[in-house]
Amino acid sequence: MAVACVLALAFVLLLPRAGAHGDGPGRDGGGSGRGSAAADEHCTAPEQQTLAPSGADGPTISAIKARRGEKRKLVVGVDQNSYRWGYRNPNNARAELEGFDIDLVHRIAQDILGDPDAVQFKAIPTNQRVPAIQEGRVDMVVRTMTITCSRLDEVAFSAPYFRTGQQVLAPRSSAITGYDASLAHQKVCSAAGSTANSRLTEDRGTGRLPASTDISLTVPNQLDCLVRLQLGEADAVVTDGALAASQAAQDPTVTLKGAPFTTEYYGVAMKKDADDLVRRVNQILVQYRASGWQASYDTWLSATLGTDAAASRPPAPTYRRTS
Structure with a gap:
């Protein structure tokens, strides 16, 4: 145990505080289904409370595209310490962020800005995900963030991308x-x-x-x-x-x-009024689930969660939010 402890501590300490794509400061974490918090007791299926997909630009996306020079990037809150989700590989010479969540971020950037690398990553602690969105420090958070009813009072979510x-x-x-x-x-x-x-x-x-x-x-x-x-x-x-x-x-x-005792779904979190961005991300997810999701799972998660991804695939999306 002592050796493992030293290795884990060393791994954490070796991780840079800021990414190659940008620095960022570090409220919440990853439930629905069988397990829900007391604040969610009158809510059902929060993962369905999202807008229908659309590829159209709106004010939020237009503002992102209007950024110039080095600032013309999608600003995304991520983790840099979650192995195989969002982490800096110490064996990579450039120590770039890698993982399942990071693959999705690159796909979103490719669709919106035409460049998968047009991203400014900001390392956001678990307890700062909602404030980072509300305060405009990031355009979105892609950080193993569970869609819950209480969070829907504070931010908007895409359809689920993981179970x-x-x-x-x-x-x-x-x-x-x-x-x-x-x-x-x-x-x-x-x-x-x-x-x-x-x-x-x-x-x-x-x-x-x-x-x-x-x-x-x-x-x-x-x-x-x-x-x-x-x-x-x-x-x-x-x-x-x-x-x-x-x-x-x-x-x-x-x-x-023991076995899992809740069922939860990860979603991309955005500002509550960023309707066009929510719709666009949902459009991207339709395409990503069909082509990209499985390859990313195989690369990053099959070794820890098993080669059969059925239990991790999100359900077919339902879009119940109308405005």
Whole structure:
């Protein structure tokens, strides 16, 4: 465990704070389906609350295209520490961002600006995703961000581009068996503002989670929980299973415990009034699901989630939002 801890800490510390495409500052995280936060109790199918696809330009897209020179880029909030999703490969000479989310960003930039590399990446911590959009620091966030009803009050989402669910990550030697009574008297880490954190709070309040479970440990970035686990400061982590699988691939001394206990969908997040951009991204996703999604999955995620992508594919999109 000590060796794994040192390796993970070294990996995190070696990652640059700013990208080759731009620097950025670092509220929320990745639920719907079987598991929903208390704030979502009157909401159903948030992943369907989006606008129908369109390839037409509007004021938001026109403003992006009007940028000149080095500023003529799509500004996107991403992660730079999530292995195989959005991370800087230390073995790459240029340490460029790579991963499943990054592939999607390049596809969006290609469609809107005609250049897949016309992107300014901004590293956004888990708990800063919504503020970054609302304050106009980014045009969108593509960062394993779950579509939820509470977030729909603050930002707009595209149709889903990935399906996952919350799971427990713990040391292989741990007696923890999953999201169950085995978490009694255990310290569980989650990212501040994440759906995992909301679910932990709700379930301990309703009794689904043992009252003795310590859920006080929260961190700004989800990956910080893995380091806390390696340092022995946490007994388990609750996060999206897709992310947890990648973390288990980084550190073979930890593993997923039990099955997913929610169903969640990742979407591209944008400003609430950016209707033309939402429609355009949905149009791009129609094309991407048909050509591009599977190749990206095979490249980045098949090694951690399995070669059969059926469980990760989002459902056929439904567009229930009209304005």
